[in-house]
Amino acid sequence: MRTTKLPESQQRAVLRTALWLAAVACALFVYTLWRGMK
Amino acid sequence: MATAHHDEHPTGVLRWLTTTNHKDIGTLYLVFALIMLFVGGAMALVIRAELFQPGLQIVQPHFFNQMTTLHALVMIFGAVMPAFTGFANWQIPLMIGAPDMALPRLNNWSFWLLPFAFTLLLSSLFVPGGGPAGGWTLYPPLSVQGSMGTDFTILAIHMMGISSVLGAINVIATILNMRAPGMVLLKMPLFVWTWLITAFLLLAVMPVLAGAVTMLLTDRHFGTHFFDASGGGDPVMFQHVFWFFGHPEVYILILPAFGIASQIIPTFARKPLFGYESMVYATASIAFLSFIVWAHHMFTVGMPLAGELFFMYATMMIAVPTGVKVFNWVATMWKGSLSFETPMLFAIAFVMLFTIGGFSGLMLAIVPADFQYHDTYFVVAHFHYVLVSGAIFAIIAGAYYWLPKWTGHMYNETLGKWHFWLSVIGFNLTFFPQHFLGLAGMPRRIPDYALQFTEFNQWSTVGAFMFGFSQLLFVAVVVKAARGGKKAGARAWEGAEGLEWTVPSPAPYHTFVTPPHIK
Numbered sequence: 001m002r003t004t005k006l007p008e009s010q011q012r013a014v015l016r017t018a019l020w021l022a023a024v025a026c027a028l029f030v031y032t033l034w035r036g037m038k
Numbered sequence: 039m040a041t042a043h044h045d046e047h048p049t050g051v052l053r054w055l056t057t058t059n060h061k062d063i064g065t066l067y068l069v070f071a072l073i074m075l076f077v078g079g080a081m082a083l084v085i086r087a088e089l090f091q092p093g094l095q096i097v098q099p100h101f102f103n104q105m106t107t108l109h110a111l112v113m114i115f116g117a118v119m120p121a122f123t124g125f126a127n128w129q130i131p132l133m134i135g136a137p138d139m140a141l142p143r144l145n146n147w148s149f150w151l152l153p154f155a156f157t158l159l160l161s162s163l164f165v166p167g168g169g170p171a172g173g174w175t176l177y178p179p180l181s182v183q184g185s186m187g188t189d190f191t192i193l194a195i196h197m198m199g200i201s202s203v204l205g206a207i208n209v210i211a212t213i214l215n216m217r218a219p220g221m222v223l224l225k226m227p228l229f230v231w232t233w234l235i236t237a238f239l240l241l242a243v244m245p246v247l248a249g250a251v252t253m254l255l256t257d258r259h260f261g262t263h264f265f266d267a268s269g270g271g272d273p274v275m276f277q278h279v280f281w282f283f284g285h286p287e288v289y290i291l292i293l294p295a296f297g298i299a300s301q302i303i304p305t306f307a308r309k310p311l312f313g314y315e316s317m318v319y320a321t322a323s324i325a326f327l328s329f330i331v332w333a334h335h336m337f338t339v340g341m342p343l344a345g346e347l348f349f350m351y352a353t354m355m356i357a358v359p360t361g362v363k364v365f366n367w368v369a370t371m372w373k374g375s376l377s378f379e380t381p382m383l384f385a386i387a388f389v390m391l392f393t394i395g396g397f398s399g400l401m402l403a404i405v406p407a408d409f410q411y412h413d414t415y416f417v418v419a420h421f422h423y424v425l426v427s428g429a430i431f432a433i434i435a436g437a438y439y440w441l442p443k444w445t446g447h448m449y450n451e452t453l454g455k456w457h458f459w460l461s462v463i464g465f466n467l468t469f470f471p472q473h474f475l476g477l478a479g480m481p482r483r484i485p486d487y488a489l490q491f492t493e494f495n496q497w498s499t500v501g502a503f504m505f506g507f508s509q510l511l512f513v514a515v516v517v518k519a520a521r522g523g524k525k526a527g528a529r530a531w532e533g534a535e536g537l538e539w540t541v542p543s544p545a546p547y548h549t550f551v552t553p554p555h556i557k
Contacts (some may be wrong), residue, residue: 010215014140017211025203025245032249032279036264 047547055150058142060127061545065444066149067124068437072513074116074156075430081109086502089466089495091488102485104163104187104240111191114291115198116156118425121433122294123148123205126233128444132538132545133227135218135554140211148204155197161195173483175280176250178265178273182257189258192251199244206240209233218537220556224318227536228311232297233319235325239286239293242329243302247283250276274339281332284429289328291425292392293321295432296363299385302439302538303367306382307374308533313366320359320366327356335375337408346405348382353403357396364393377491378453379531384435387427387462398473413483422469434461434512441519442526446544449519455512458507467501470499 006014047053047062057063084105088096097105122468127145131138139145162169167185170176181188213234217226226234253264254276263269265276296317302309309319333341333349340347367389376382398420402408411417434457441449471494480491487495526543537556541549 013215014211017214018141018144018207021207021210021241022203025207025241028242029245029249029252032246033252036249036253036275036279 055145056146058138058146059547060131060139060145061444061547063139063145063149064124064127064129067120067127069435070126070149070152071117071121072516074112075509077110077160078112078117079509081105081112083502083506085109087497088485089487090499091496092489092492094486097485099267099485100168100171103173103483104169107172107174108159108163108482109168111159111170111195112156113425114174114287115195116159117434118291118429119202120152122233122291125229125294125433125436125440126205126209129440129538130212130233131216132443132541132549133230133536134216134221135537135550135556136212136216137550137553139208140216141208144204145208148201148208151197151201151204155194155201158190158197158329159194162190165190173283175253175277175284177280177376178254178257178276181254182265189255192400195251196248199248202240202244206244209237210241213237218550218553218556224315225556227297228292228314228317229297230302232293232300232321235321236290236293239290239325239328243283243286243290246279247287250279250283253279257323274336275337277339278333281335282329284335285332286328288323288326288421288424291429293325295388295392295429296321297435298432298439299367302381302385302435303370303389304535305439305531305533306377306379306385307371308376309370309374310535311366312369312372313362316362317366320362323359324356327352327359331356334403334408335546337405338412348494350403350405354400356512357400357546360396361438364389364396375533378449379438380449380458381435381439383458384431384438384513387458388431388435391423391427391431391465392460395420395425395428398423411476413481414476415472415480415482416483419472419476422472423537426469427465431461437512437516440530440538441516443531443538443543443545445519446542447519447523448526448530449515449523453515453518457508457511457515460511461505464501464503464508468498468505469501471495471497471501472541492552 047059048056054062054066057066084097084100088094088102127139130136159169165186167187169187170178170181170184170191172184172188176188176191213226213230253262255445256262257264257266257271263271265271265273267273300311300317331349331353333345333355337346337349378386398416402411402417402420438449438454441447475491475494475498480487528542529539530543531539535552537550538545540554
């Protein structure tokens with residue numbers, strides 16, 4: 001069970017990093033399929 | 039910082055299903071990896087038992103092919119990668135002074151995808167037509183023609199890929215956002231650095247593998263012809279896409295091992311790591327180069343000469359940063375006050391044997407030589423020196439090193455040393471003769487062979503059983519340490535440095551609730 005609540009700014013920084021990275025991963029997956037179709 | 043700290047957590051199975059604690063999740067990963075090591079190891083022993091003599095004795099060729107394919111998939115995705123993720127979960131927050139991973143619920147999900155993925159993968163053995171049998175590289179056309187087991191494999195790879203990408207996102211978000219005040223990037227322990235770079239590699243290449251196997255799936259069932267020459271597709275394109283994932287994957291399997299060795303060697307040499315910054319830059323260089331060498335796995339497909347030369351020279355360049363690392367480890371030991379506890383023995387064996395694997399890799403990088411070595415046992419010997427005496431020896435070294443921190447007890451040193459010597463002798467007996475088999479022309483992935491290869495194969499099989507069964511000693515050591523033994527102090531090793539050695543052993547359920555200040 002999580003017992004430490006991070007400060008708001010740190011929470012936002014974590015979320016921003018994670019969402020950017022997830023977007024990059026999704027883009028790479030789509031790009032691979034797109035290259036395959038060319 | 040608002041904190042409400044209490045150590046209560048559910049007990050029994052519910053604790054492990056619902057946990058978001060990095061130490062619990064680290065333990066889950068490590069136990070899972072150990073189980074998979076034995077599953078993949080059992081498959082290896084089926085292979086070696088069949089190869090003890092020429093001719094077919096124990097298994098049918100189709101089952102043999104399933105064993106070679108699944109052995110690789112289980113060891114890579116089930117044993118080595120989860121083991122390193124287990125170390126990451128346990129150690130990264132402790133090493134950077136963070137209370138937990140940045141995304142604890144995501145962390146739970148990343149782990150719990152794995153048992154389902156591997157149940158799916160291994161259950162493919164029981165469907166009509168059996169499991170995947172075309173090799174772990176899943177090259178078409180074999181993988182397009184394979185049984186339903188191949189579909190199970192594709193879906194299992196998707197699940198493992200999602201798990202790895204989520205794990206990588208968590209590691210990066212943790213390291214970039216959760217470091218204790220004063221822990222600037224160039225003060226981070228090498229293990230944290232190697233994992234940061236590994237996580238970027240994972241994030242860059244797992245989606246590419248997912249794309250490749252998705253195209254395989256649509257070729258199999260939805261009428262596409264990505265890899266079917268008769269429909270305008272190209273089977274060689276699969277090899278390019280696969281190895282664009284596959285070569286960085288090799289570094290995903292070895293960079294955290296470099297990190298572990300870089301923690302252990304200074305501890306038992308009682309000296310700071312030689313060339314810390316050059317180690318960081320060498321790791322980053324290796325990661326960069328790993329993206330521009332993929333076609334050295336496919337020199338024999340018929341590439342233009344300019345392409346072959348480019349990939350040959352680019353591959354050889356990797357020897358430079360790798361050489362920097364090996365030099366730095368040796369220089370760390372030079373004139374150190376060395377002692378040879380089990381983690382150090384495994385770390386030294388790692389440096390020596392991994393280097394042998396590196397040299398045979400250089401031999402394979404030479405295009406005209408590779409035309410001779412390609413698809414022979416020389417390649418099998420090469421990558422086992424890199425991945426067994428490289429990755430797995432480092433994992434074992436790390437387990438011995440941090441076991442006192444995890445369990446609060448020192449392990450049995452005598453049993454540890456027995457485990458080391460049996461492993462190192464068994465390993466070399468298994469894989470060193472395979473160099474000669476390959477040079478003499480024995481192809482890989484075959485259940486039968488010509489008579490002249492018999493003697494080396496017999497040595498290899500004896501070594502494999504010795505190596506395999508000696509791992510039971512490792513289990514005995516771990517279980518004994520978990521259940522009791524000599525109490526370990528906060529700093530379990532005299533020469534150990536770093537934040538993880540400032541907290542008691544075993545590490546409390548919650549650590550660094552208030553971040554430490556790094557000077």
